[in-house]
Amino acid sequence: MAGNPQGHQEGAAGAARPVGVLALQGDFREHVSVLRGLxxxxxxxxxxxxxAAISGLVIPGGExxxxxxxxxxxxVAEALKRRIAEGMPVYGTCAGLIMLADRIVDGIRGQESLGGLDVAVRRNAFGGQTESFEAELSVPVLGDPPMHAIFIRAPVVAELGPGATALATLDDGTVVAVEQGNLLGTSFHPxxxxxxxFHQYFLQKVAGFDNGTARSSRP
Structure with a gap:
């Protein structure tokens, strides 16, 4: 279970801080719905x-x-980089994983990321929209049963740095879910x-951050 999904980090005015979803582009509405449902x-x-007013962030899929x-x-990019450095929990799905990666193998000219995850990612690793697929994944940190995962123009973790831990792989060993401190990333769309x-696992991290037990993504 997600522990305390509400989050109760107190701001300067004494109000509890909510969880945020980056809503610049992509399927942010679906994440808002899931989190509210939890x-x-x-x-x-x-x-x-x-x-500055949130206790955790989800970065959705998109471009x-x-x-x-x-x-x-x-x-907002610099503000989010500061919050990541503070240890705020962030969960990135698909494009969100790319946004959290320290290194992008095949980014377009001038493309940047927020960083925090000690990984290199490859964009559109399986091809275009027509190469989208589904798979059953074992995710030991989440227990049984296996997770049904949907991959749409998905990235993959091409290089796993020493600071990051793989949470799930495809049958060929390709890393498609990763964790580092309070940061989570998945290639797929829960x-x-x-x-x-995965959303519940993220909310557990938010609860820990609210309680003053933040786990920085950096050693």
Whole structure:
């Protein structure tokens, strides 16, 4: 279970901080729905002041290069980098995984990321939309049963640095879920299934962050 999914980090005014979903582009509405269904207070995040007022963040799937450009244009990228450095829990799915990666193997010219995860990722690793597929994944940290995963123009972890831990792989060993401190990333889309254990796992991290037991992504 997700522990305390609501989150109760107190801000300067004494109000509990909600969980945020980056809402610049992509399927952010689906994540908002899942998190609210799990009992969390959720706000959408587009601006620096909104990034400062949350206790955790989900970065959705979408187009990573567009998300990167918009995050910088809206001025929210630097604010999110600061929050990541503070140990705030962040969960990135698909494009969100790319946004969290320290290194992008095949990014477009000028593409940047927020960073935090000691991994290199490869965009669209399986091909285009027509190469989308589904698979059953063993995720030991989440227990049984296996997770049904949906991959849509998905990235993969091409290089796993010493600071990061693989949480799930395909049958050929390709890493498709990773963890580092309070940061999580998956190549696939749990919000598109009825299995929300990754969201619950993320909310457990949020509860720990609220209680003052943040796990930084950096050694």
């Amino acid at each position: 009992g969390a207070e959720v706000v959408t995040v587009r601006r620096p002041e909104e990034a 990573s290069s567009v998300m990167d450009k918009l995050s910088r244009a809206f001025g 919000e598109m299934t009825a299995d929300y254990r």
